Each structure stands twice: as structure tokens, then as C-alpha cells.
Amino acid sequence: MSLLADVLLMFITIVFPPFGVFIISGCSVDLLINIALTSLGYFPGVIHAFYLEYVYMQRRDYGIIEPFEPAPGVYSDVINTGGRQAYGAIVVEETIVA
Structure with missing residues (x-):
């Protein structure tokens, strides 16, 4: 997301917090x-909404180190992974030979 999208998300969250959470997590706990x-x-x-957005944006911008630690009080995998949730994807580990 761009800076403008982040600012718009924060504005929506100020007006109606559940809608801001819905945008980043979908229908979740x-x-x-x-x-x-x-x-x-x-x-x-x-x-609560700003805390979820903080975790989401921090993990989106800085990436995830697998296996990731879930943030305290965050139950959505989409937020915990910063939106990098790949449903049904096959993860292949690469081996580097020196």
C-alpha cells in the first residue's frame, strides 16, 4: 500500500473502527x-483497531522471519504475516551449497 492508502485507512478507522479492521483482516476473530x-x-x-493496523503495517514493511511469532492479542494470520498469507502455496526450501 502507498502512503495515501495508509492515511485513508487511518481516517476510515477514526470514523468507524470495525470497517478499518475489516479492510486489513477480512471477516475474522x-x-x-x-x-x-x-x-x-x-x-x-x-x-484496538490502531494496534492491529500498527502490527499489520510493521510486518508488511519489514517482512517476516519464518517461523513468525504471533503478536499478542492478534488472532488473524493476515495481520500477523503483514498480508503475505499464501493460501494453498507450496513452499520450497532452497539449499545453498558452498
Whole structure:
């Protein structure tokens, strides 16, 4: 994503936190948790949504070291991997011979 897309995502999250979480995680447990937190109060939902976006953007920008450690309180693989989730892909390990 570009900087403009990130700023737009943050603006959407400020207006309606569950929609911002839905954009990055899809329909997941994190979305249900955010809906519950937002229904309890606006600020808990916003804080949770920004935390999820922080983890997502950090892992997207810096890459993942396999095996990755799930972030505390994040249950979506899409967020934990920074959007690099490859469903059904075959991972082939390369061996370097010196």
C-alpha cells in the first residue's frame, strides 16, 4: 500500500473502527473483537483497531522471519504475516551449497 492508502485507512478507522479492521483482516476473530470493543465504547475500539493496523503495517514493511511469532492479542494470520498469507502455496526450501 502507498502512503495515501495508509492515511485513508487511518481516517476510515477514526470514523468507524470495525470497517478499518475489516479492510486489513477480512471477516475474522479480530473483527468480532473490535465490534465488541467498539460497542462497549468508541475509544477501546479505536485503540484496538490502531494496534492491529500498527502490527499489520510493521510486518508488511519489514517482512517476516519464518517461523513468525504471533503478536499478542492478534488472532488473524493476515495481520500477523503483514498480508503475505499464501493460501494453498507450496513452499520450497532452497539449499545453498558452498
